[in-house]
Amino acid sequence: MTVPVGASPQVFAEASLSVNTVRAYRSDLRQFARWRAGFLDHEISEPHELEQVITAPVDPTEVAAFLADKANAVLPDGGQRYAPATISRYVAAIDWEHARRGHTPPGTTPIVRDVLKGIRRTRSVPVRRAKPMTLKALQTALLKIDVADLQTGALGTRDQALLLFGFVGAFRESELTALTVADLRLVDGEGVYARVRKSKTDQDGAGRIKVLRQGANPVTCAPCAYVRLSRLMLAQDASGEAGLFAALTGASLAVHVCADGLGADRLPPSMPFFRAVSKWGLYRTTGISPTTVGKAVARRAQAAGLGENGWSGHSLRAGFVTEARNAGATDVEIMNQTHHTNAATLQIYDREYAPLIRNAVTRMRL
Template sequence: MVPADASPRVFAEASLSPNTIRAYRSDLRQFARWRAGFLDHEISEPHELERISTAPVDPTEVAAFLADKANAVLPDGGQRYAPGTISRYVAAIDWEHARRGHTPPGSTPIVRDVLKGIRRTRSVPVRRAKPMTLKALQTTLLKIDVADLQTGALGTRDQALLLFGFVGAFRESELTALTIADLRLVDGEGVYARVRKSKTDQDGVGRIKVLQQGANPVTCAPCAYVRLSRLMAAQDALGEAGLFAALTGASLAVHVCADGLGAERLPPSMPFFRAVSKWGLFRNTGISPTAVGKAVARRAHAAGLGEDGWSGHSLRAGFVTEARNAGATDVEIMNQTHHTNAATLQIYDREYAPLVRNAVTRMRL
């Protein structure tokens, strides 16, 4: 929250997300380390960088920094820094200059040309997440035990996490930001999930995603919502005994979405996806975006789908892939993913569904 007596600088920084600010500050530390003469493998202490200015800096020095990073290699000969990372360094340096009233170096010809040259000569294939298609999702969910007294809480949470991520095409940060107040069960339709702020909605206008009821209880997101809500409420009301009682006889084989949330209600401000202790009990704290990817990879591996390529983005990529293969239009997909540019969807077409809208399919080969 911005305090009532906030300065103009505080408001200016509030124009960017906290994650962006943290990333910029981290990148500026890298620039400060370089200016101080530290090599990549050398450790620097905070006090050693205190007097190192990152703005204003002559554009030729910024260009030298970028070239040095572009030329850095790993022990195996691979590039240490991708062009995207180097571009982010320029954005951070420009931000620091602009907020201090100086001309951003990235707008000068020398920095602009050096960056363009790095992109052309140091480009590397982007490693994209493996899409978790509907078949893979079903296989994964069926391997989750939601009745075990030791792991049932984690299993119930992960089952809901994967379903929400796929059906709602959520970003990891959007999933972990969901609170009890953001979710509403609508009879005959499904779960309405309010995304209060996202990558493409930094002003916090908010939008609704609908998690539709599924014919199969295993892939019915409203069932997962009810199951997890009632389980957390049981523990919060009656402790460990309440949790164990709710886990007894739990199953993914039958629909529970029509049962409602029950008499016990959770606090509106509580995170919906809560951390689970090593004892199998829900904590009051939410999970991090990183935990989403770990859950996807862990569950996919347990289902025999391999270890490589899985991440939190696999769920969103899987949704777009399945939607495209089903003939969904750009507008229909964007209504759920909340992409703001249809051109972004072409990346998914190239990577995950290359035969969709491809002229080769019209040929009689």
């Protein structure tokens, strides 16, 4: 976020967290305010009805009652309405609100801490993780995209680049959607250098580079996808719909285009690289949201006959780690691309997506 000159200490304090984190905290605090105001889960509340509801300071026993109420809430089918992770997030939001107003965070008190621990032990449910989009699945999905169709070619070209960038660069959804034209640079003989200016593990914005290397197959060559999408957006921006249609005519994934470069013209540096597409099949000047990444993955997977369930934006990142593990990559090699800061996190991927990697059972002659 941008902080103006003369900003107050409170503004700088809020800038210590990402915009998404602050937005999530405020959303969770609204849930707490609704509960304090007496609204049930299915009841609709108007903003003015919550304006006078205090969310800090609140007695820890009341916070504990709120958590227990959420833990006991059930859906019509009998399932849990709120997962322990969601309830833990509520505590984080309430603690944040108390701390920033100079009060003791309820989450540090024995009653809240013990109630939360009990909820985690008795209400735990298996975490539903994204289905990894492996290289074979990625190729299958990409080959089903028609980048020459006059109605859907703009969307197809964007999605093809989106899926390739997400997989090869092991990007988080928020990192993908934050990329601007200025963040990307085509390096001859190597690939595309992508600067991630800020991420989940780099809130201070020091920035790091991901390299999207050239692929032997033009279908899975990220630099080729970068060139195709750049040229197509340039054609539309220069000559409108006619320019876009002319550029789509004869477009193909069968040949490499990365060696040809971008040409003399360039897109505005500050423009989002992954732009929204209108219902008429034209590029907008606005960027896409992280949610759009997941929708694109699910849409392309379903169109390729890979099933409807389990796909999300994280499928690309999970697919990269899975393929890297199967290829024998070390923790350091994987982390150089994923930008994980803790190797222990990769063990989650091992357990969920590649359970035979570094598993003693593979040494047994069964």
